[in-house]
Amino acid sequence: MKSTRKTIGTCLSLLSVLLIFLTASCEDYRYKVEEVDPDAVVSFDTVIQPLFTSNCISCHGAIRNPDLRQGKSYESLTKGGYVTLPAGTSKLYSTITSGSHISYLDDPEKLKVLYWIEQGAQDN
Ligand code: HEC
Numbered sequence: 001m002k003s004t005r006k007t008i009g010t011c012l013s014l015l016s017v018l019l020i021f022l023t024a025s026c027e028d029y030r031y032k033v034e035e036v037d038p039d040a041v042v043s044f045d046t047v048i049q050p051l052f053t054s055n056c057i058s059c060h061g062a063i064r065n066p067d068l069r070q071g072k073s074y075e076s077l078t079k080g081g082y083v084t085l086p087a088g089t090s091k092l093y094s095t096i097t098s099g100s101h102i103s104y105l106d107d108p109e110k111l112k113v114l115y116w117i118e119q120g121a122q123d124n
Pocket of ligand 1: 051052055056057058059060065066082091092095096100101104105
């Protein structure tokens with residue numbers, strides 16, 4: 001009887017250690033998710049173009065529209081009608097959030113593109 005109680009005791013302490021560990025790792029995860037402030041001005045040069053350069057130009061160069069290479073992308077996007085309002089239904093945002101393109105950018109990156117278009121798709 002005594003040993004049964006001891007075993008239950010050991011199990012309970014192991015369980016609490018596990019719980020503490022799980023809670024701690026969940027919190028860590030929460031803090032790793034990047035928050036995107038909808039009121040912060042999104043710069044085309046320092047925020048949006050680097051996303052294109054890292055994730056898009058392997059396919060979107062001179063041959064495929066829109067041309068997303070540095071120095072070409074802004075004109076290609078605005079003249080091609082990719083960044084119209086409302087931002088949520090613009091060709092650029094719809095493309096990066098659906099179909100074959102859904103995983104080229106992560107969620108905070110997609111939000112930055114959305115906010116940049118909402119803010120008037122400026123060459124800033
Ligand atoms: C692996 C190659 C590849 C990559 C990487 C890629 N695209 Fe594309 N993209 C395509 C192809 C192919 C099409 C046309 C067919 C389709 O929609 O899948 C296309 C279509 C598009 C269109 C619609 C063009 C139109 O005129 O209808 C947009 C906008 C676009 N891509 C933006 C992006 C952005 C922004 C990125 C980076 C986040 C990106 N693409 C990354 C291959 C790619």
